[in-house]
Amino acid sequence: MPNPPPLSAEAQLLTRCAAGTQVEPININWPVLIQLAARHKLQPLLYSTLARSDAMPENIRSALHANFLQNAQLNLRLAAELNSLLSLFKSSNILAVPFKGVSLAAAMYGNLSLRAAGDIDLLVRRCDIPAVSSILRNSGYLPDSPRTQADETKFLGSIYNYHLGFVHPQTGIVVEPHWAIMPPYYSADLDHFVTDCFGRLTQQDVCGIIAPALADEDLLPILCVHANRHLWDRLSWLVDIAQLTRARPNLNWPHIEATARAIGQHRLLLIGLLLVSQLAGAAVPNEILEKAQNNRPIRALTAQVTSWLFTDTGAPTGLAGQQYLIRSMDRPRDRLTWVWHQTTSRLRSALNAALAHPAPLPPRPDDPNSSPPDSAKE
Numbered sequence: 001m002p003n004p005p006p007l008s009a010e011a012q013l014l015t016r017c018a019a020g021t022q023v024e025p026i027n028i029n030w031p032v033l034i035q036l037a038a039r040h041k042l043q044p045l046l047y048s049t050l051a052r053s054d055a056m057p058e059n060i061r062s063a064l065h066a067n068f069l070q071n072a073q074l075n076l077r078l079a080a081e082l083n084s085l086l087s088l089f090k091s092s093n094i095l096a097v098p099f100k101g102v103s104l105a106a107a108m109y110g111n112l113s114l115r116a117a118g119d120i121d122l123l124v125r126r127c128d129i130p131a132v133s134s135i136l137r138n139s140g141y142l143p144d145s146p147r148t149q150a151d152e153t154k155f156l157g158s159i160y161n162y163h164l165g166f167v168h169p170q171t172g173i174v175v176e177p178h179w180a181i182m183p184p185y186y187s188a189d190l191d192h193f194v195t196d197c198f199g200r201l202t203q204q205d206v207c208g209i210i211a212p213a214l215a216d217e218d219l220l221p222i223l224c225v226h227a228n229r230h231l232w233d234r235l236s237w238l239v240d241i242a243q244l245t246r247a248r249p250n251l252n253w254p255h256i257e258a259t260a261r262a263i264g265q266h267r268l269l270l271i272g273l274l275l276v277s278q279l280a281g282a283a284v285p286n287e288i289l290e291k292a293q294n295n296r297p298i299r300a301l302t303a304q305v306t307s308w309l310f311t312d313t314g315a316p317t318g319l320a321g322q323q324y325l326i327r328s329m330d331r332p333r334d335r336l337t338w339v340w341h342q343t344t345s346r347l348r349s350a351l352n353a354a355l356a357h358p359a360p361l362p363p364r365p366d367d368p369n370s371s372p373p374d375s376a377k378e
Contacts (some may be wrong), residue, residue: 010036011310017042017049018239019281020246029140034060036310041116048114072113076207078102079112081173082120083209085122088135089124096132096177097123097201097212099219100226100240107205107213108243116236119174123214125198126179133164136175141166143173144174159185160345181225185341187334189263190225193218216248217256224272225245225265228328231315232305233274241272242280253285264330267298271328279309288370301328 010033037046047064058117089096144165155161160179204213227237260269270292276282
């Protein structure tokens with residue numbers, strides 16, 4: 001695969017912000033930069049990096065400052081709601097582990113205002129999902145799609161589902177309890193790994209509340225799996241991983257690699273680490289980078305991601321996106337399983353649509369209510 005085109009001045013500036021480098025913007029198209037930062041959820045980090053730059057137009061500075069304050073306020077509300085929910089779960093003996101979102105901002109960025117606000121993502125045991133659903137409903141949350149609690153029981157038994165979504169009608173806050181990171185059919189080993197993570201939990205401070213947290217060596221591959229599932233289409237996901245490597249300089253890298261191999265995710269781990277080293281200034285050991293750079297398929301897939309990361313259209317959809325996902329998998333059996341379930345899922349959807357809206361049958365020749373053919377009319 002040919003090398004990706006060179007990055008624009010705006011994309012280069014954004015990657016330097018992602019790497020935590022102080023920059024002085026030169027020959028920047030500011031509307032393009034703001035649009036690019038918005039697509040990659042990096043407006044707060046961009047403002048924090050350039051706030052004191054004399055080169056920034058005042059109207060751009062004002063817009064970024066307003067966004068920065070709005071994001072900080074929203075993250076504070078999310079942190080308060082997270083702490084409230086964790087207290088409710090704890091009182092019901094439910095272990096809920098926040099990951100991504102404000103917990104990641106607090107632990108790896110050291111500042112809630114630097115990471116764009118999102119949802120509240122929780123990792124919970126599958127057996128606790130019915131109780132979690134009840135608590136959220138009793139707290140005023142509604143399912144993000146029409147479903148009953150009986151439907152949710154069916155969801156838990158499906159190999160295609162791995163999380164539920166709830167939204168609060170007054171606050172607009174979205175909570176997603178996950179019992180897996182990917183659909184269970186994707187990899188049984190990954191499913192077991194997530195379950196085993198509960199035995200290695202640590203603790204972290206989220207705005208003054210001590211909350212359970214994934215071990216750093218478990219969080220890093222989980223972040224890579226999540227970003228790869230979405231084709232690495234957002235630079236902020238790379239920044240999350242880079243921030244983890246900077247905040248945790250003593251990561252057990254041999255353990256991380258061994259875990260990734262055991263669960264069949266080593267190739268996407270190396271893709272992710274090469275990307276975050278090139279585009280977000282991650283502190284990745286040289287021996288791992290050399291391993292990634294000397295692997296031709298990994299170099300090609302990394303170049304492929306870089307080629308779409310800063311385009312207007314972003315990551316490909318449809319067949320091209322599926323091809324990338326398949327090529328990023330370590331094991332042939334996982335590739336075959338993925339293709340099988342993606343194909344059968346689409347066929348099932350098409351069949352259900354056809355049954356729900358069947359095409360009308362042509363009239364029988366002897367039907368007195370049918371219209372005569374055109375030849376008979378003549």
